[in-house]
Amino acid sequence: MNNFLQRLSGITSFAMSTLMALVVLISLTTPFLPSNPTHAVQLHNVQTTTGRMMDPYDKTSRTAEYARLTFDVDADLSSMFNWNTKLLFTYITVDYQSSSGFNRVVIWDRIVRGKRQAKLKLRKHHNKYLLRNFAQTFESVEGANLTLIVNPVPYLGVMYDKTMSSVPFSIPRALKAGDKK
């Protein structure tokens, strides 16, 4: 004779096993759902200045070189929304080689919450986050790239990144007073 507790324990353990099987199945299959995003990034202008930026936590920011980018983004990410997509974390990175090694920083990000917001049309945007080298200047910095990346965050499951467009560029040095361009 099965009493109440035995039935409850049986139901609970079956529910737990089913849920765990579902979690595994969903996690394994979501990254393979098809999507067809269109993407394009264009860089208009890079300007490097020095002696103006102030980061309250960084005493060296007063004399460091800071680069300001102006860029356009055209992307239709709505096909990346499937039944298991909670939001798209889109961000733009600048990566470059410096004298000490490889560097990569996020200069802009946006959370895309639904299909309606998924059509990105940015015109002459600037970097949200200040772009400076680890060293004080951009001396011997080469091979910079501007890359758009999307991180689709599921409701449940595995996290991964999808790289979209990438454009190479170079970061100029700040003009000193008296320099001719």
Place this chain on the structure above:
Amino acid sequence: MEFMAQANKKFGVRSLLVQGLTFLSVLTSAFMIWKGLSLFTNSESPVVVVLSGSMEPVYYRGDILFLHNGYSPIEIGEVVVYKVKEKAIPIVHRVLKVHNDNTSGKQFLLTKGDHNDETDDRGIYNPGQKWISRDDIIGRVKGFVPYAGMGTIWMNDYPQLKMILLGTLCVLSLFSNE
């Protein structure tokens, strides 16, 4: 020997001991699995519960995160769990900046919570600390299950719940036959 046989008949000492041993073996198996997972992922805590709302709307309080640390360098955009040196609270944020130094093999990382608009984590690092390093990272988030950790949050916010739960477990185990 005679004394022990009599004690077993009177108090069921052997069955109590067997029960205790089974209980202990379950506990130690769970511990072994946890430590084994820790070794495999190179992470001191491969499963964590999100405690703060600083990653909303990506992660909410009560989400369970599965971490894998490994030994490879941290890459940009990864959501990592880290601890500021000498502070005990693990923090789940996204990596905003990565600077590699080939001579020392070190990484200089800056993190930021997705909910903290344009404010990076320098305010929560130690005073004067501008970067965190690779060994401050407990793990990178590889997968997650939403809401599954709400029990831990409730038990932290309402310690009486912990007492009630422990009490019920004890009472149930006393009255069960297995």
